[in-house]
Amino acid sequence: MTTLLVLFHSSHGSVRAMANEIAEAAETLGATVLLRTFEQREAHDIVVSKDDLLRCDALAFGTPTRFGMMAAQAKQFWETTSDIWLKGQLIDIPACVFTSSSSMHGGNEATLLNLSLPLLHHGMMLLGVPYDVPELSQTTTGGTPYGASHVSGTENTSMLSETEMKICRSVGKRLITIAEKLK
Numbered sequence: 189m190t191t192l193l194v195l196f197h198s199s200h201g202s203v204r205a206m207a208n209e210i211a212e213a214a215e216t217l218g219a220t221v222l223l224r225t226f227e228q229r230e231a232h233d234i235v236v237s238k239d240d241l242l243r244c245d246a247l248a249f250g251t252p253t254r255f256g257m258m259a260a261q262a263k264q265f266w267e268t269t270s271d272i273w274l275k276g277q278l279i280d281i282p283a284c285v286f287t288s289s290s291s292m293h294g295g296n297e298a299t300l301l302n303l304s305l306p307l308l309h310h311g312m313m314l315l316g317v318p319y320d321v322p323e324l325s326q327t328t329t330g331g332t333p334y335g336a337s338h339v340s341g342t343e344n345t346s347m348l349s350e351t352e353m354k355i356c357r358s359v360g361k362r363l364i365t366i367a368e369k370l371k
């Protein structure tokens with residue numbers, strides 16, 4: 189059984205919708221999904237523990253774009269993981285990043301790169317979105333080779349587009365496929 193940790197922060201629901209797509213796609217391949225947040229925002233939220241990191245075979249990590257970088261809640265969590273880093277316990281675990289920004293050119297690609305940094309420091313194997321995912325070339329909103337993204341609009345009212353959703357689902361499936369090949 190392959191375990192995927194989908195670790196995210198979302199204030200208004202966009203990143204949560206992406207997390208759910210990634211999780212559901214992974215489940216279609218038989219994976220066990222741990223859906224975790226950095227803080228309790230909804231009744232059913234389960235706040236991440238460091239044990240969740242140690243249990244997973246693959247990680248999907250996402251937050252909203254905040255001034256072109258990750259949300260503070262996530263950075264605070266990663267700063268508690270030095271013991272795991274010292275032991276190299278996440279080395280070679282496949283991972284992907286995802287984000288939502290209100291505007292198209294408001295820094296979502298910069299955020300994806302920023303989200304990648306702690307994962308690279310931990311020695312994780314970062315997976316982007318390859319161009320054999322046709323939606324990557326078709327999208328007129330979110331979706332990048334660095335990871336899935338969504339453009340939520342200035343009022344944060346846009347739902348995930350069909351292409352954004354398919355890109356999310358493709359990364360969920362790819363993480364599981366690669367994690368299983370690495371076992």
Ligand SMILES: Cc1cc2nc3c(=O)[nH]c(=O)nc-3n(C[C@H](O)[C@H](O)[C@H](O)COP(=O)(O)O)c2cc1C
Pocket residue numbers: 197198199200201202203204251252253254255256257288289290291292293294295296339340344
């Ligand atoms: C403090 C703060 C900073 C933000 N910075 C950016 C930004 O740099 N670029 C952008 O396009 N949107 C920015 N946004 C908007 C969010 O990224 C956007 O609304 C996102 O879709 C929210 O995701 P959520 O619905 O999962 O919370 C910011 C929002 C907040 C609260």
